[in-house]
Amino acid sequence: MTCTSQFRWTSSACSDAGRVREINEDAYLDEAELGRWAVADGMGGHAVGDLASRLVIDALKRLGPPVSMKAFIADARAHLQVANGQLRQEAARRQVQRIGSTVVALLACDRFCGYVWAGDSRLYLVRDRQLRQLTRDHSQVEALKSLGVITDEEARHHPAQHMITRAVGATDLLELDDDAIEVADGDIFLLCSDGLSNEIGEDDMLAVLTTAAHDTAPGQLVSLALERGGRDNITAVVVRAEDPYAADKTLLNPSP
Secondary structure, three states: OOOOOOOEEEEEEEEEOOOOOOOOOEEEEEEHHHOEEEEEEEOOOOOOHHHHHHHHHHHHHOOOOOOOHHHHHHHHHHHHHHHHHHHHHHHHHHOOOOOOEEEEEEEEEOOEEEEEEEOOOEEEEEEOOEEEEOOOOOEHHHHHHHOOOOOHHHHHOOOOOOOEOOOEOOOOOOOOEEEEEEOOOOOEEEEEOHHHHOOOOHHHHHHHHHHOOOOOHHHHHHHHHHHOOOOOOEEEEEEEEEOOOOOOOOOOOOOO
């Protein structure tokens, strides 16, 4: 028995190489009908980052139908561990130190969403017109923020902002974090690479996500990041949940 979502999901995505880099090393997964989405960011400065991000996304595409939220998360973790081994082998074959990618994945099952991540690609939630970051970056800048050494604004422009501490393919044993959240009618999720979150702040994200049409929001976010500099590859996946059985839905039942 599969764990189908109780929500009607719609999603759209946009990705751009940015104004500086010639190759887009980001990749994404946008499969609303299967309840799974992801963003992967090939590690800048390392060999064939675009290969790494595509391999990570391909691994998540092979996920089977979930039987429970816990099993869905476990399956995603297992597939990412396989991808980690493949990237380690490829790096050895090419005689380079590493070929790696960040990842953040969102998985829908029943009334819940699970999420799994490594690195600084992020997941945000908009609920009741408030935006909240659900993931916590695996990065040196995040460590400085947690110690109170720098502010959120300083972190966006810190010299070490691209130095991450976890990634698929970085080490023989991949460390992943995961969590889950109960979904509410009208929830909006944003998955993005750091090329977006390093260029625009949360106020701008919230403004776009609460005003733009669902199919144009990712493009508007990417365009805004390009306007602010576009110094890295930029990817945004926007996911919306609608509960067709929500108590506050107004139904029209004409008289015969």
